[in-house]
Amino acid sequence: MITNQQEALANVAVIGLGKIGLTIAAVFANNNYNVYGSDINKDVVATINQGKSHIVNEPGLDKLVLTAHKSKNLSATTVTAEAVTKSDIVVVIVPVLIDNQYNVDYQLIDAAVKDIASGIKKGTLVIFETTIPPGDTQHRFGKKIEELSGLRLGEDFYLAYSPERVYSNRIIEDLKKYPKVVGGVNEKSLELAVKFYKNALHCELIEVSSIETAEFSKIAECVYRDVNIALANELAQFAETKGVNMSEVIVASNSQPYSHLHTPGIGVGGHCIPIYPYFFINKGLKQGMTRLARTINDRMANYAIAKIEKELGSLTDKNILILGLSYRENVKEPTKSTTLLLMDQLTNMRSNVFVNDPLFTNEEIKSYGASPLSLQDKFVSEIDVVILQAFHDAYTDLSFEEFKNCMLVLDGRNKLNKNEISSLGITYRSIGNEKPKEEL
Ligand SMILES: NC(=O)c1ccc[n+]([C@@H]2O[C@H](COP(=O)([O-])OP(=O)(O)OC[C@H]3O[C@@H](n4cnc5c(N)ncnc54)[C@H](O)[C@@H]3O)[C@@H](O)[C@H]2O)c1
Incomplete structure (x- = not known):
């Protein structure tokens, strides 16, 4: 007692x-x-x-x-x-x-x-x-x-x-x-x-x-994040069609105290945000924003791949390297990682998919059905496309000089150095910051 x-x-x-x-x-x-x-x-x-x-x-x-x-x-x-x-x-x-x-x-x-x-x-x-x-x-x-x-x-x-x-x-x-x-x-x-x-x-x-208020408050926090990220993703896709840079829009909009636009990206992963909305949806929350946000965020992987296809055509037999198995930067957590969605789709398209993640051993990467690739491996010169999924600290100074045949870098977190990549003759694409090819 x-x-x-x-x-x-x-x-x-x-x-x-x-x-x-x-x-x-x-x-x-x-x-x-x-x-x-x-x-x-x-x-x-x-x-x-x-x-x-x-x-x-x-x-x-x-x-x-x-x-x-x-x-x-x-x-x-x-x-x-x-x-x-x-x-x-x-x-x-x-x-x-x-x-x-x-x-x-x-x-x-x-x-x-x-x-x-x-x-x-x-x-x-x-x-x-x-x-x-x-x-x-x-x-x-x-x-x-x-x-x-x-x-x-x-x-x-x-x-x-x-x-x-x-x-x-x-x-x-x-x-x-x-x-x-x-x-x-x-x-x-x-x-x-x-x-x-x-x-x-x-x-x-x-x-x-x-007790229910305390339980509800936690799920509400997660739904808030998911819905707001979905909104940022939706606006980012629209900004691209208008040739507007979404990163600039966010800074400008959020200078008004009631605007809290989130950051768009290639997807939402982890064992919280993509999962807990279902604790409402499965317990009676009717169709609406919570479910729609899940759909929008899960479709970002398709969107990213479609963007690459628009530039390069078919991705069959292309060597594609995904940076980051983790769902986000600097955390060893692959649950519901967008990399898993990307791998599924690219494998269905018969691309050759490689994954690099300094937080995982080669054996751990293989256990997710992926082929590990070290950035020191000579094979990087054979990579056609790089997709940044999780921006680990280890990628801060990543140079693409050894990626001799790389045609395109898709920066899924808007973190890489566009000028440096472009100066190597590699096409740089991100989420929400460039017009797609046919719009140019
Ligand atoms: N990890 C986060 O970032 C985070 C953030 C906020 C909230 N949470 C909450 O915390 C929970 C736990 O997260 P975590 O990251 O610590 O998970 P975890 O997977 O790291 O750890 C869970 C532990 O529970 C043990 N376990 C499983 N069944 C058990 C049982 N019947 N009896 C005793 N132990 C058992 C497992 O062996 C494991 O060690 C999450 O489900 C979530 O609700 C996690």
Whole structure:
């Protein structure tokens, strides 16, 4: 049972020790909580119990994990029920996914909830942080815990939801910087969750009136981004037909305080923005902007390929190099990457597709069905077309001098040096900044 005096020294279970779970577990542990992490992956558990982080490219995380390990404030197990039994607060950050038909896939989190129910004791506060369809914390997970444990929701155990809003590569910074939105199933649940986050994260808190409000706010954030990127993509395509430079338009328009035009690009990927809109769409949101935005953004890969075809004609047998398997710059995350859409289409057109990504090994690139190509490989001189999909730092000073036969560079993120590329006799094309060939 949690009391106010015990708060800063409470035992906390963090269920799911992935990129987010391990980071919050390490932050809680460094803020004086005894953290019992649990994960089904025994390699992850073993690494953490050696004081090491299995997550790459997350500034500050290695140090936090090591410090927490040395102070004995962080340990990990594969037995979730055990971690839960030892704890007064349980934080769940196990993913909810989506299948190929865009149906919500609860398998992982349902299994975690079952384990929580078998370890939970009276007085425990359970907080869900995973992005989920509104209503699920209480009506799917809370109900299940109640049913399996025999404890009464809101009386014998407390339930809250607080979305994780951080950005990869700067999770620790964002945990301090972004206000934490918190909703509870009742007043006591909210009060306990708010006290916990105040001590455990030292961040600003936004208390909302219901669990559903907190759940809805996270999906709404993602839909906002998706719809606004789709709008930028739509305007960028139209700007091209008018010979207007969209990058200039954005700077000019956004000098007015109510205009927040986003940046157009070759596509939207990752495990958040292209996925979470379906948590509304599949739960009753009628046809409209949310769905349309998904379609517009997913069609950007076709648009980019059509642009190249307009310049070069058929892409059959052309050697095409895509830069970046990751969905975005500097993150090793291929989920729903636009590169996968590009590869599918180009392979159907019988182009020879190569992928370069300094964040992945050749074996990892091959596991996505792609042929890896190092930028140091002599074969770059045989490449006909380069498509920039993710602008990793490693590409900042990329020179195209060795791309002796390259006819066209499609800059999907509007980041490359147009003048330098053009000076080599290579056609430069981007998204929203040049007229297509037949319009010239
Ligand atoms: N990564 C991000 O940038 C980000 C940003 C905002 C919010 N989120 C939210 O955080 C969630 C987790 O993201 P992540 O990047 O940490 O995912 P991740 O894939 O890195 O980690 C998930 C972890 O959960 C473990 N797991 C799976 N089933 C389990 C079970 N039944 N019991 C215990 N552990 C289990 C996996 O082994 C894995 O280590 C996302 O689904 C999303 O809702 C993520």
